[in-house]
Amino acid sequence: MIPNSIQDIEHPLVRKKLKEWEKEDYILGFLLQGSRVTGFASRDSDYDFFIYVSEDYYQTLEINQIQEFLIEEKDGNKMVVGDFAFVCDTVMKQQFNSQMDIDHIAYVESVVILDKTGKLTEWREKLALYPEEDHEDRIKYKWIQVWVNMHYAELNQGKGNYLDVKVNLHKVLVIIVGIWFNLKKSWIPQLKWWSRYTDKLNMEKETKELFDLALDKTDLNNVKNLILHIEELIQSSGINLAKKETFLSSIMPLGREKYMKYDHY
Secondary structure (H helix, E strand, C coil), X not given: CCCCCHHHCCCHHHXXXXXXXXXXXXXXXXXXXXXXXXXCCXXXXXXXXXXXXXXXXXXXXXXXXXXXXXXXXXXCEEXXXXXXXXXXXXXXXXXXHCCCHHHCHHHHCCEEEEECCCHHHHHHHHHHCCCHHHHHHHHHHHHHHHHHHHHHXXXXXXXXXXXHHHHHHHHHHHHHHHHHXXXXXXXXXXXXXXXXXXXXXXXXXXXXXXXXXXXXXXXXXXXXXXXXXXXXXXXXXCCCCCHHHHHHHHCCHHHHHXXXXXXXX
C-alpha cells in the first residue's frame, strides 16, 4: 500500500524520524517518491523523501548536509532505510525551469505526506506537468541526435573501429529510449527501471521486440530496424520530422539553443 500519511509509513525508524521533524517550525512538508510510490519496491527498499524546508533554514545547510541517510543496524549489518533530500522554494524554482527529465520525473509519481502551507502540493503539480508546448521540438531535436550518432557508427564500421561503433550505437539507443517515453508525453524515468516502466506504460509488442533485439544484440542492422520503427511512431503521432530542415536549423543560433536544450536526460 502506498503511504498517504506519516502513520502509514511502515518502518518504525523512518516514521519516528518524520514525527520528530514534523514538530520543527522550519519543516514545511514531506514528499515521498521513488520505489515506494512507483510500485517497484522490494520488502527491504528504503524510503525516499524530499524534505521541504524554509528558505532561511536551507541557507544554513552545508553542501554535505542537504542529503541525510537513516541507517538501521540489524544482525551486524547496516542498511539505508531512509534517504532524505532537503529542498526549498529556490531549489523547486530551479527544477521547474530545468529541461532535464530527472528534475521532473520524481514528482510525477510522488505522494505529499505532510504539507503545512499547501505550497508543496502546488510545487508537486507544477513540476510533474509534462510541457506540451515543447513536445514537438523535444522529439525533433532528439531525432537529429539519433541520426548524427548513427552516421558516426556507420563511418566507424567502415573504418573497422568497432568499439567506436558500439559507443555510438549505445548512445542512439539511450536517445531512442527517451524519445519513446516523450512520445507517451512522459518525462523520461530513471533507466534502472526501464523494463518495468515500459510494462507499466504498455509498450506495444512489436516495439518491445525491436528494443529487446537492439539492446541484446547491438549492431547496425538491429538498431536501424528500431530507428525505422520509431520514426513511423513519430510520424503517426502527427510530427513531421523534416530532417534536413530541422538539422540545418540546429546549426543556427536559435536552433542550436534548442539542440543543446534537449541533449540530456
